[in-house]
Amino acid sequence: MTVEFKEKFIEKILLLIAFSSISILALIAFFIFGEGLPLIWKIGPKTFLLGGRWVPGQGEFGILPMIIGSFWVTFGALLLGLPLGLACAIFLCEWTPPWAGMILRSAIQVLAGIPSVIYGFWGLVVLVPLVRNYLGGPGLSILSGSLILSIMILPTIISISEDSLKALPPSYKAGALALGATHWETIWRVLVPAARSGIVASIILGMGRALGETMAMIMILGNAVKMPSSFLDSARTLTTNIGIEMGYATGDHRQALFATGVILFLIIMFLNTLAIVLSRRRVG
Amino acid sequence: MRINRKRYLTQNVAKILIWMAALSTMGVMALIILQVLSEGIPVFSPRFFLDSPRSMGREGGIFSTIIGTIALTVVAIVVATPLGVGTAIFLGEYTREGRISRVIRFGIGCLAGVPSIIFGLFGFVFFVIYLNMGWSILSGGLALAAMILPTIICTAEEALKAIPYSFREVSYSLGGTKWETVTRAILPNAIPGIFTGIILGVCRSIEETAVVILTAGSSLIIPTSLFAPVRTMSVHFYILAREGISMEMAYGTGAALILLVLFVNIVANWRLNRYIRKRA
Amino acid sequence: MSLRNKVSIKEFSFYYGSVPALKRINLEIRANEIFAIFGPARSGKTTLLKSLNRLTDLVYGARHTGTILLDEKDIYDPKLSLTQLRRRVGIVFDLPIALPMSIYENVAYGPRLNGITRKKQLDETVGKALRSGALWEEVKDRLHTSALRLSGGQQQRLCIARILALEPEVLLLDEPCSGLDPISTASIEETLTRLKKDYTIVLVPHNIQQASRVADRAGFFLNGELIEEGTAYQIFTGPKEKQTEDYVTGRFG
Ligand SMILES: Nc1ncnc2c1ncn2[C@@H]1O[C@H](COP(=O)(O)OP(=O)(O)OP(=O)(O)O)[C@@H](O)[C@H]1O
């Protein structure tokens, strides 16, 4: 009797632990929304989302420039990161002498381990001057930010794409080769399309990572609050908006930063759900 | 014949491009590491590690930030490990695939994608203000624990999944209860995998900046209690570099940061291999 | 061999999902005999063995009808302690599964769960079990090295010793010699015949020859049905059913 009781008790404890783990997500949502939503209601969702002016001193909170900034930076990062990442994933699965694969794999591990502030710093001291001297503009720009981000999201894109390529049954490859396709045609016309839902999931997760990066972007983007008009312009993203001003904001201003967090949270949750659904389909 | 030639030409071009992609990835990694290390390592000296920063970090060393880093990481791991491993055990051993496990798994997947600045905001309103713990080691450690929890859960679950079904069968057949089976036949064999997750958590805690700056503050004083504010190496590095206080010190701190993360990884791999060899 | 019934299987059917793996089995197993359960692959032998100590409970979605009695007591009685049942009815699987720990710890696993923690008592139990499992001489100098370094035959005898350490009443052996060389097989068979006086043994033999060498009685299974049972001599020399005869004489399938 006591043994059964103990087992039941342990089971309940574990259930409790599991639920407290996910209740963190609920807590996060509750507190971020609790702080942010009142301000959004106060000034109106439309003014908040589509307003072009962010002047906390005068109570003007429009985050459109930050939304656009986030979009540009993320788009730029994917533009470079996706082909590079996919190429590396292919490199790891096909064609590669094992030693080269091993070197690349450890390089990616190191890349994944480098703190994001170091990326930001390196961008600041190496990349920004290069952009300023050769392409003009302030150097602290969307271009520099995208370049750094594209490196930062590489590990995510590579590892997930590689997994989905590796998960394909060997018969795909054998079949295509037997039909007389070259190795490259097999990869490009058969393997990559077959692994596409995994690759798309890797893009979405990479996007989430890019959208969420804060410290490195504060150091490189220049942080100007204005609609960017070219890749060489300075910009501000949703995350950097929070990161820069959180240190001294009070009252409505602080709430506006939480409201920025609300928007960021919603975008990320949407992307996450998409990625989870996609990867579930791959398994099923 | 011509068509064939063209197809093989395409193949060769693709091959070259893919090699270039791989080489440039390795190259960028080497560039970043070498640049920071070559400028940073000359700054190293015993005093750099054993003195606390003076005049905002322009002089002195980084001792108090090392303490801060260790303190936050320890709190984060101590809190996140039991929660994470417990959740993984519940998911892997105590529940069938069904509504409950799907909800939990979905929640964890979402938590894994939440950007660190959001964890920072959350830690700030919840721990710092709502629970009135102030900027402190405890607030920072708890916020970090929330951040690394999904990593620990996922790796622990993978580790449990890798244990053969037959071990469970053997343990039950010898009269083991579920909990006895978990603690004696399964967990000891899953330790390497769980440990990997913990190491990933350690690395993320060490390198995290956004969360820490919002929840643990940036005090340079050596902490004396869990409720004292601290500055970690990452935060120190960020402040030095961004406010242009001292490039020299920034490079030194950056190099120390990179070496620390690499060191943790290497030691972890080595210990793991030893553990595995000892049991085999 | 006594004539007391140790295990009585009554109208027992077992389903994984909706497919029946066992169909209305009626069978008595007597105390201190070796009963051989044989038949072609997927005839339900393993399922029957695992039903006897309710290891089948681990399979999600499985269910059963009818019942099984151990010493006249229903083993599916909800008040019965599952861990007690599994200590009384021990099982050895077809592949030797040594847990990745030392030889000593493998054998001590069951007794420890049973609450024996005193070092001296544990040492005695482990030593005795290894001796009855005919493994003692080979491993007595390296009890604390990993069990995974033993050969396949030694590992299987370790699994037997591990069960014996619990001093069960019934021993279930599911093809304990599959994958073993003839010398290991002989050594295990010898062990079984010696154990008979203390235990009731249900054996899924490796092949017909093995069954005829060691079994007292036998039952032939086909597609989840018990086709025929009787003394080993009768079943292997003069089976009543056509299907049994075909199988025994190798004309099957
Ligand atoms: N865990 C399970 N889930 C679903 N079906 C199962 C499971 N285990 C066994 N079965 C099915 O039950 C039937 C009987 O299987 P069982 O393993 O009892 O046969 P067996 O006589 O031991 O065969 P073998 O000689 O191959 O060991 C088979 O059709 C098998 O596919």
Ligand SMILES: [Mg+2]
């Ligand atoms: Mg079987």
